[in-house]
Amino acid sequence: MTPPSAADAIRRRNRRMLLALFLLFFGGMLVAGVLRFSGWRPEGLKNRGEMLQPYGDLRGYVPTLARGDAYRWNDEPRIWRIAAIPRDCDGARADPCTRLLADLDKVWRLMGKDADRVHILWAGAVPRGLVLPGEVRVLRADDGLRAGLVRWDDAGGDAAWLVDPNGFVVLRYAPGFDPGDLRTDLARLLKIN
Incomplete structure (x- = not known):
């Protein structure tokens, strides 16, 4: 013991x-x-775009393509959309519109193998003399689309929105945003969806 x-x-x-x-x-x-x-929050988990509270809701809205066809949200599952409503792409405002379109095209191209799961929705006039990339779908801008895109009429310039596969507008990128921020958020979302 x-x-x-x-x-x-x-x-x-x-x-x-x-x-x-x-x-x-x-x-x-x-x-x-x-x-x-x-x-x-850890830096790797932060959104680069502005998380919308409450989300914009485009589920019940059926946009019309510029050629007159309907663009349906749920026809292609797992498709994320980048939406932009440029204000005035004629004359003196053509340069910012061209730059925004080039930035969105760059983001789409940098998505690589996941690029086929991303659509770019351009609602409004196309700058004169500009040939659109094939991934851009030109929509008719109307009140239904504007109502779903939160703060589309802010005075700062042309913003972009990230729309989930169901039609919820989840992130907003302020005018003059860094396209790398949009790409980072989109790549992260495509991984989990």
Whole structure:
């Protein structure tokens, strides 16, 4: 039989071990909870575009292509859409429209093998003399589309929106956005969908 002092030492060591395990387990949960409720998020999980609250809803809206056909949201499942409503692409405003269209085309091309799961919806006039890339679908801009695209009439310029496969407008990219931000968000969404 061990002397009482050795048994007490073993008990103290076991208590310290139990306390250390307790602190390790619940301390990590406490730190995670504090970080979560303080609003901190890892850089890799942050959206680059503005998350819309509440989402725009285009599910019930059927856009009309410029040639007169209907563009349906659910005909092709798992298709994400990048929507843009340029204000005035004639005359002095043609340059920003051309740049926006080139940025959207660049994002589409950088999607690589997933590019066939992305449509670009251009609602409005096309700058004169510009040949559109094949992935761009030109829509007629009407009140139904404008109602679904949250803050489409902000004075800052031409924005872009990311529309999920069901027709919810989930992200907005402010005028003058970095196309790399749109590409990053879209690539992340295509991975999980």
